[in-house]
Amino acid sequence: MKLNGKVAAITGAARGIGKACAKRFLDDGVKVVISDVDAKGLGATAAELGRPDALRTVVGNVARRADVDQLVATAVKEFGRLDIMVNNAGVARNRDILEITEEEFDEIIGINLKGAFFGVQAAAKQMIAQGGGGVIINMSSVNALLAIPALATYAMSKGGMKQLTSVAAVALAPHNIRVVAVGPGTILTDMVASSIYTSEDARKTVMSRTPAGRGGEPSEVASVVAFLASDDASYITGQTIYPDGGRLILNYTVPVKEK
Numbered sequence: 001m002k003l004n005g006k007v008a009a010i011t012g013a014a015r016g017i018g019k020a021c022a023k024r025f026l027d028d029g030v031k032v033v034i035s036d037v038d039a040k041g042l043g044a045t046a047a048e049l050g051r052p053d054a055l056r057t058v059v060g061n062v063a064r065r066a067d068v069d070q071l072v073a074t075a076v077k078e079f080g081r082l083d084i085m086v087n088n089a090g091v092a093r094n095r096d097i098l099e100i101t102e103e104e105f106d107e108i109i110g111i112n113l114k115g116a117f118f119g120v121q122a123a124a125k126q127m128i129a130q131g132g133g134g135v136i137i138n139m140s141s142v143n144a145l146l147a148i149p150a151l152a153t154y155a156m157s158k159g160g161m162k163q164l165t166s167v168a169a170v171a172l173a174p175h176n177i178r179v180v181a182v183g184p185g186t187i188l189t190d191m192v193a194s195s196i197y198t199s200e201d202a203r204k205t206v207m208s209r210t211p212a213g214r215g216g217e218p219s220e221v222a223s224v225v226a227f228l229a230s231d232d233a234s235y236i237t238g239q240t241i242y243p244d245g246g247r248l249i250l251n252y253t254v255p256v257k258e259k
């Protein structure tokens with residue numbers, strides 16, 4: 001219960017990794033405001049998580065600054081402050097690099113990178129106004145470093161997030177605000193089902209590059225988020241931590257012996 005009594009906001013939390021972070025925070029005694037563009041999914045998740053004493057929802061699109069500001073304002077209105085911001089909302093689209101339209105580029109960069117930037121700004125302003133301190137966690141990806149051509153816009157957005165995390169960490173260190181990122185490998189969520197595991201061959205290719213021999217669970221990302229949000233990580237800022245089952249350190253492919 002190292003986070004007991006803290007207040008957190010999470011974007012893109014109607015399902016997947018964001019939802020797992022909300023569950024983990026609630027279990028750890030955190031008061032949580034979850035946000036998502038999917039109003040129906042958000043309501044269903046809130047009902048499933050229960051905890052009306054410690055959980056609030058805000059429907060919003062992270063690509064719109066006013067919606068992200070509204071999320072932070074709700075945390076303050078409902079729970080009095082903001083200690084932890086998780087900029088998790090993200091989308092991926094499979095597309096040949098030669099076919100990406102301006103609209104598609106703007107959509108992915110607008111949600112994944114601009115949305116996280118809005119989250120960093122809104123959270124930091126509130127944290128400074130309440131006297132400093134706090135942790136901002138950006139949900140990056142191994143694609144911040146790896147080049148998968150079918151996911152070009154996604155990779156560009158996560159590459160930008162690496163620098164967003166670094167520059168914000170330096171800029172906000174004087175306010176005792178840490179800014180970190182988590183870069184998962186392949187985690188078993190709807191995003192992976194629709195954009196990564198597009199065929200059995202695609203799934204096997206991912207496994208051939210995953211020494212752990214399995215996809216990760218959303219809870220295995222949430223536990224890293226919980227660690228980074230806690231004082232156990234008090235000297236970590238500006239870094240991206242990669243829970244990836246060994247993906248990034250691998251040079252050769254591994255024999256496919258799935259667990």
Ligand SMILES: NC(=O)c1ccc[n+]([C@@H]2O[C@H](COP(=O)([O-])OP(=O)(O)OC[C@H]3O[C@@H](n4cnc5c(N)ncnc54)[C@H](O)[C@@H]3O)[C@@H](O)[C@H]2O)c1
Binds near residue numbers: 018
């Ligand atoms: N699943 C993986 O393997 C994986 C790996 C690396 C990084 N990530 C990152 O983790 C984060 C969560 O991914 P996930 O796998 O849980 O995906 P997911 O698709 O299961 O969930 C993403 C959530 O974000 C919401 N969302 C989408 N656009 C939004 C917007 N404009 N404003 C607010 N909410 C929006 C969706 O409605 C959804 O509830 C993303 O940033 C993703 O890039 C995922």
